Amino acid sequence: MRFARPATASEAAEMMAQEPGLTRILSGGTDVMVQLKAGNVDPALIVDIKHIPGLRAITPEAGGFRIGAAVSGAELAESAGVRALWPGVVEGVELIGSTQVQGRATMAGNLCNGSPAADAVPGLVTAKAVARIVGPRGERDCLVADIPAGPGKTTLAKGEFVTSIFLPARPERSGDAYLRFIPRTEMDIAVASAAVSLTLDAAGVVIDASVALGAVAPTVRLVPAAAEAIVGTRLDAAAITAMTAACSAACSPINDKRGTIEFRTQVAGVLAKRAALTAYSRAGGTR
Amino acid sequence: MKSIHVSTTVNGDAIEFICAPEDSLLDVLRNRMGLTGAKEGCGTGDCGACSVTLNGRLVCACLVLGAEAEGAAIGTIEGLADGDTLHPLQQSFIDHAALQCGICTPGILVAAKALLDRNPDPTDTEVRYWLAGNLCRCTGYDKIIHAVQDAAHKMRSA
16 A cells, blocks of 8 residues: 655546556545455555645635535534534534544545445535535536445546535525434434525525435435425424425435334434424524 | 655654554554553544544544654653643542543543643533543543543642
8 A cells, every 4th residue: 555645636636547456535534544444445545635735724715615625523613604604514524423533534535435324414415515526637516415326435536536515605594404313422323314404584484495314325315305395384384294204205224223214214304304493493483 | 565754743752753554643653652552442433542632633543544644743641741740630530540441541631631721611511522432441431520520620720
């Protein structure tokens, strides 16, 4: 295994494209180091991207924020601006691991690790966040929702890697929230999870919504039918019931010792309901 | 396999070492520098026994490559005491018998120090959540929380 610490993103993309063997990006390392230790991967080249200019920066842009791919969870959580604009995204990132893991783990790494249970991803998907990707043929932007391709898999081509994630501006009276179920209070992986982002009009009626579920399908799943069920409402009981049903209908989870298909399918709807109520209240709505 | 030459700072001292690309920072600290305070418990970032600071952030040394230490500032348990004078946290753990086998203790002390540096007056709940990534399998956590709170109290009144 070779270790490289390139000075620019294009240099990093070039060396990964030219390496015939397996390559891995090292940012926070909280997934890659575990995979190395377990012998699950045997890369020929490890590329540490933390010293590429801008990758550790949180930069205001067009009313939103560009989060460098090497910004740790702890650094993100200390950004009052991001927390105020996208509280649901930040609370998802903060649920990942311990204090020690937060000191290293990154949002981009959580995305590119490809876990269906990744806590950062449902919030990013409902935020319509956009990943900036650098590869051997240059730079491109891609919706975060289009990056996961299945457990441990992404749509990134050889040599491509995420350099930043853009969280856009949002209209006034907007709110978002993320919730997961785990069998204890800390330090676990989601059995099911849900993120909801919504915008209200002056009367408290939902005029735009987005709902995404985690750990109930091979990738984080956007559920347009759940969003449609609450648009035009003030989250009355009928709307909530319809949204919950749409969420459960969108689930195709696995059955394992951490949760049965029936449990995950039901809990995903319950979490979406609770996340919607929190998002509604964060948007300034009163029911 | 190519060896990597690394220049770093450990507990304020400039240090150079050679490591293999796959060596973790924990391997380097223990096997090349002889700093055996950080322990390998799980090796996968779950137990916190290898807690150190990297550029001021609390991390698990088992989840950092030795090569990443280039140009960084590392803090370990060996840097906690001031010569023969124990840090108030160390003294408090002795006074409160907040350890039995001691394997988790260096990591917990480094983690607790990082907490008190940021928050000199934490609630019990804040201490528990901050230390959620430091597992202890013999003392039980109450004595550890009491020891951290007593040290925090003494440090505030110092």
